[in-house]
Structure formats: structure tokens, C-alpha cells
Amino acid sequence: MKQLKDILYKVTINAVAGSTSIDYNALHFDSRQVSKGDVFVAIKGTVVDGHDFIETAIENGATAIVCESLPSALKDSVTYIEVESASQALAFMAANFYENPSENLQLVGVTGTNGKTTIVTLLYQLFKKAGYKVGLLSTVKIMVDNKEYKATHTTPDSLTINKYLKLMNDEGVEFCFMEVSSHGIHQHRTDGLHFQGGIFTNLSHDHLDYHDTFAEYRDVKKVFFDQLPKSAFALVNIDDKNGLVMLQNTQAKKYTYALKTYADYKAQVLENELSGLLLKLNDSELWTKLIGRFNAYNVTAIYGASELLGLEKVEILRLISELESVSGRFQYFISEEKVTAIIDYAHTPDALKNVLETINSIRTNNEELITVVGCGGDRDKTKRPKMGHIASALSTKVIFTSDNPRSEVPETIIEDIEKGVEPQNFKKTMAIVDRRQAIKTACQLANSNDIILIAGKGHETYQEVNGKRTDFDDYKIVEEFLKQLQK
Ligand SMILES: CC(=O)N[C@H]1[C@@H](OP(=O)(O)OP(=O)(O)OC[C@H]2O[C@@H](n3ccc(=O)[nH]c3=O)[C@H](O)[C@@H]2O)O[C@H](CO)[C@@H](O)[C@@H]1O[C@H](C)C(=O)N[C@@H](C)C(=O)N[C@H](CCC(=O)O)C(=O)O
Numbered sequence: 467m468k469q470l471k472d473i474l475y476k477v478t479i480n481a482v483a484g485s486t487s488i489d490y491n492a493l494h495f496d497s498r499q500v501s502k503g504d505v506f507v508a509i510k511g512t513v514v515d516g517h518d519f520i521e522t523a524i525e526n527g528a529t530a531i532v533c534e535s536l537p538s539a540l541k542d543s544v545t546y547i548e549v550e551s552a553s554q555a556l557a558f559m560a561a562n563f564y565e566n567p568s569e570n571l572q573l574v575g576v577t578g579t580n581g582k583t584t585i586v587t588l589l590y591q592l593f594k595k596a597g598y599k600v601g602l603l604s605t606v607k608i609m610v611d612n613k614e615y616k617a618t619h620t621t622p623d624s625l626t627i628n629k630y631l632k633l634m635n636d637e638g639v640e641f642c643f644m645e646v647s648s649h650g651i652h653q654h655r656t657d658g659l660h661f662q663g664g665i666f667t668n669l670s671h672d673h674l675d676y677h678d679t680f681a682e683y684r685d686v687k688k689v690f691f692d693q694l695p696k697s698a699f700a701l702v703n704i705d706d707k708n709g710l711v712m713l714q715n716t717q718a719k720k721y722t723y724a725l726k727t728y729a730d731y732k733a734q735v736l737e738n739e740l741s742g743l744l745l746k747l748n749d750s751e752l753w754t755k756l757i758g759r760f761n762a763y764n765v766t767a768i769y770g771a772s773e774l775l776g777l778e779k780v781e782i783l784r785l786i787s788e789l790e791s792v793s794g795r796f797q798y799f800i801s802e803e804k805v806t807a808i809i810d811y812a813h814t815p816d817a818l819k820n821v822l823e824t825i826n827s828i829r830t831n832n833e834e835l836i837t838v839v840g841c842g843g844d845r846d847k848t849k850r851p852k853m854g855h856i857a858s859a860l861s862t863k864v865i866f867t868s869d870n871p872r873s874e875v876p877e878t879i880i881e882d883i884e885k886g887v888e889p890q891n892f893k894k895t896m897a898i899v900d901r902r903q904a905i906k907t908a909c910q911l912a913n914s915n916d917i918i919l920i921a922g923k924g925h926e927t928y929q930e931v932n933g934k935r936t937d938f939d940d941y942k943i944v945e946e947f948l949k950q951l952q953k
């Protein structure tokens with residue numbers, strides 16, 4: 467068994483009390499999981515401070531403590547290690563503990579406000595189709611080649627990431643695609659990982675509850691690129707004004723993609739239909755089942771990354787045309803009454819705007835576009851009026867409803883959303899707190915050829931109210947009501 471000193475490799479240590487030449491069992495950052503002989507890493511969180519649980523961890527059997535400030539009274543039987551950053555230390559220790567699994571596969575991280583899940587899932591699909599064993603760490607699920615695991619975060623904690631990467635090593639996985647969220651970067655969840663590539667999608671309003679300013683949110687994303695090694699590639703969307711910012715200080719090889727400006731990977735939308743997109747990508751034409759201009763960006767990023775990872779151009783084009791849409795991302799069906807229902811995970815102002823603009827560019831304008839949308843509780847409040855404005859300006863009818871109110875009062879969230887509705891659009895809107903009722907009403911209002919957009923929850927199969935999750939699936943519910951109303 468490895469000793470404590472072995473997993474401290476690369477950790478910036480300020481002080482040590484006790485011996486690091488000791489055996490240990492497991493590594494934990496939650497005192498409640500600690501048992502005899504474990505190492506406890508005390509992390510300052512957003513709610514509590516892990517340092518307050520050092521005593522409990524020792525009572526539970528911890529024989530080593532990693533922390534940012536040593537407790538005033540030290541126990542002889544325990545080794546204390548004072549580090550600069552406990553969450554960063556945890557990331558390096560987790561990587562060492564699992565024997566640096568990221569070095570044994572080609573790991574690509576995707577960051578940006580929107581498009582991460584779409585890109586990593588499609589890259590996973592594409593490399594599977596190309597015959598490789600592939601891993602995926604995403605908001606929707608974790609895949610160790612064909613084996614599926616439940617995802618709890620977009621970017622899990624560093625112990626969890628390394629645990630799955632190790633499983634991928636054991637399974638012979640050659641490529642892994644992972645989402646890198648701004649929370650993940652800020653909390654050092656991805657430190658200590660060896661990336662072969664990084665992709666930047668775009669930056670727009672989100673998480674301004676967690677990051678104080680937009681500039682801070684941007685700079686956190688940039689840290690991911692600053693940390694990429696020379697051997698990696700950095701592929702960024704330069705139609706986004708922050709694309710070049712990401713490249714400013716990176717050592718990685720720099721590549722760009724765009725629809726509007728000259729770039730290494732340049733696409734042009736030739737056709738944009740409900741059945742898919744026809745693109746000109748560099749010199750080739752390419753058909754994809756993915757819908758909407760924003761997906762032209764995603765496809766271009768996928769094309770670029772696949773080429774940078776060594777696949778042949780012709781093969782990439784063929785495989786892209788076979789890709790299926792990602793669960794809850796512009797997923798749609800047409801009922802027997804010819805009502806189109808679209809389920810989309812748009813939960814930011816920019817995503818909602820893109821999806822509505824896409825629908826408006828496809829529809830003939832004789833139909834109604836009925837949008838059902840809400841905003842999450844305990845999340846960025848400033849995006850609520852913006853989403854209210856966008857939904858009401860770009861739809862013909864809007865039903866504001868609940869989307870995971872969490873600990874907040876649902877009516878208050880809806881009031882925040884309504885603050886963004888301009889007077890001329892108010893008549894188009896109504897509020898129905900119960901999401902199921904809201905979807906039902908949308909179905910009752912819809913006539914043949916009308917379009918219903920249900921935004922915000924995408925693949926989610928629950929509604930979270932006061933910390934309790936109950937089953938809820940937008941797709942199934944709208945399908946059920948449209949069938950019922952047909953009879
Ligand atoms: C705001 C946030 O990101 N919180 C994450 C953070 O928790 P925290 O800072 O609140 O932790 P805390 O409760 O203050 O506890 C601090 C430390 O004390 C420890 N503790 C606590 C209690 C105790 O009895 N003993 C003990 O040791 C905790 O284990 C922790 O290490 O660290 C935890 C462990 O890694 C995460 O599970 C938790 O994610 C929460 C559940 C969460 O909702 N996160 C969301 C916002 C999130 O991370 N989202 C991003 C992406 C979103 C996007 O892209 O749109 C994601 O990557 O999923």
C-alpha cells in the first residue's frame with residue numbers, strides 16, 4: 467500500500483506536524499465518510515468550513531489531516547499537513563491516489579456557458595462510432611465506455627473524477643470527454659488532471675450568484691486554458707469576444723473555430739431546417755441532424771477536436787452525419803394533431819434566445835409559438851428578468867412556471883421573471899406555478915401546426931422543491947397530454 471508521502475506529490479506544503487511515512491486507508495473531504503486510518507482534507511466551503519470538522523474526522527478514525535491552518539492543539543497520533551489550498555491539494559492527492567489515470571488516456575475538457583454537454587456527448591458518440599473505447603463525464607451521465615453511471619454534477623469533485631478515470635483505465639478507454647464547469651475550475655476539481663485538449667464554446671450570463679462579476683466568471687474559465695500543458699490543444703470559438711481571451715496565456719497549441727470570422731475551422735450554414743443543418747465546413751459540405759445555428763458551432767468544434775485528436779477528415783464528416791441529438795437538447799416530436807413539442811435545456815438567457823430564434827427562423831409565422839419556462843431557485847437571480855424578457859418577446863404566448871424552485875418560494879421566482887416582460891408583451895403571458903398544469907395548458911392552447919417549447923429542464927427527470935426531488939419528465943408529460951387531447 468502507498469504511504470501518505472506518496473500521494474502528496476505536487477502538493478504545495480507549508481508545514482508538517484508528524485510523520486508522512488505512514489500507511490493510510492482512504493482519502494476523504496467529508497468528515498462523515500471518514501473511518502479508521504483515513505486521510506481527511508478540510509475544505510472551506512460555501513456553506514461551512516471543513517476545518518470545523520477536523521475533530522469529528524479524528525474521532526471517526528482519521529490518522530492524517532490536510533488543512534489550510536493547523537488546529538491550535540495537535541494530537542500526537544495524527545499527522546497534520548498545512549497546505550496552501552486544500553481543494554487544490556485534494557485534486558493532486560486524488561490524482562496520485564488513483565495513479566494519475568488521466569495520463570493513460572486522451573482527456574479533452576469542454577468549458578463555456580452553453581454547449582458543453584452537447585459537445586462532449588457528441589464527441590463520445592463519434593469516437594464510439596469510430597471504434598474506440600470512450601469515456602464521458604457530463605451533466606447528464608457518466609460513461610465508462612458502455613457502462614453508465616449517474617452524474618450528480620456537471621464536473622464532479624476531484625476524487626470522483628479520478629475514480630471514474632481509473633475505471634476507464636481498467637476498461638482500456640482511450641479517449642475521455644468531460645465538461646469543465648466554472649464551479650469545477652474555481653473549486654480546483656480539475657487541477658492535477660492531464661488534458662490533451664481544451665475547448666471553449668462561449669460565455670454569456672450565468673452563475674453570477676457564485677461569481678461576483680462577469681469578469682471574474684470569464685477569468686475563472688481562462689484559468690482552465692492557462693493550466694493546459696504545451697502538448698495539449700486549445701480550440702476556441704472566436705465569434706465569441708472572449709474566445710481570444712482564453713488563448714492569451716495558454717501554453718497549449720492554439721486553434722480557432724467560427725461561423726462569422728476567419729478561423730482554422732470555419733463553417734457556413736447553407737440550410738437550417740427542422741430536419742437538420744447543411745454546413746460548409748472548411749472545404750467540405752456536411753449534413754447533420756442537429757438543429758439550429760448554435761449547433762453549427764457545436765458541430766464545428768467537434769469536427770476540429772476530432773481532427774486534432776487524429777481522426778481522418780473524411781471519416782469525421784461521415785460520422786458527424788450519423789450523430790443523434792443529445793437527450794433534452796432540442797429534442798422534438800410532432801403529435802398526430804400536428805403540434806410540434808420541443809424540449810430543450812435552455813436555462814440561461816443566451817440559450818433561450820438561441821432556441822427561440824432557431825424556432826422562429828424555421829417556422830412560417832402563421833403558427834403560435836407557446837413557450838413554457840421557469841428559472842431555478844437558489845441560483846443566479848439576475849438571469850430571471852432577462853429570461854422573462856426574451857421568452858415574452860420571442861414567443862406568441864408564454865406560460866411562466868416552476869423549474870426546480872429548491873428552497874425558494876416558486877411564486878417569488880415567477881414574479882422576478884415577470885419583471886423583465888415589457889408592457890406590450892404582458893398580454894402574451896400567464897403564470898401557472900405547477901409545471902405539469904403549465905404544460906397541460908400549453909397543450910390545450912395548441913392547435914395544428916403550433917409549436918410548444920418547454921425550456922429549462924431538458925433531460926432532467928425530477929422537480930426539486932424544498933430539497934425533495936419528485937419524478938418529473940417534460941418530454942413524457944407533454945407527450946402524454948398531447949395524446950390525451952387528441953382523443
Ligand atoms: C456551490 C457549490 O458548488 N457547492 C459544492 C461544494 O460544496 P460547499 O462548498 O457548499 O460545501 P460545504 O457544505 O460548505 O462544506 C465544506 C466542506 O466541509 C465538509 N463537511 C461538511 C459537513 C460535515 O459535517 N463535515 C464535513 O466534512 C464538506 O464535505 C466540504 O468538503 O463542494 C461540494 C463537494 O465537492 C459539492 O458537492 C457542492 O456542490 C453543490 C451540491 C452544488 O449544487 N453545486 C452546483 C452549483 C455546481 O457545482 N454546479 C456546477 C455546474 C453548473 C453549470 O455548469 O451550469 C457543476 O459542475 O455541477
Ligand SMILES: Nc1ncnc2c1ncn2[C@@H]1O[C@H](COP(=O)(O)OP(=O)(O)OP(=O)(O)O)[C@@H](O)[C@H]1O
Pocket residue numbers: 578579580581582583584585605620645647667668760761763764794795796810811812813816817818820821924
Ligand atoms: N453552442 C451553443 N451556443 C449557445 N447555446 C447553446 C449551444 N449549444 C447548446 N445551446 C443551448 O444551451 C442549452 C444547454 O446546452 P448544453 O446542455 O449542451 O450546455 P451545457 O454547457 O452543458 O450546460 P450546463 O452548464 O448546464 O452543463 C441547450 O439546450 C441549447 O438550448
Ligand SMILES: N[C@H](CCC[C@H](N)C(=O)O)C(=O)O
Pocket residue numbers: 620813841842843845869870922923926
Ligand atoms: N447546471 C445548472 C443547471 C440548471 C438547470 C435548471 N433546470 C435549474 O435547475 O436551475 C445549475 O445547476 O445551475
Ligand SMILES: [Mg+2]
Pocket residue numbers: 582583584604605606620645
Ligand atoms: Mg452540461
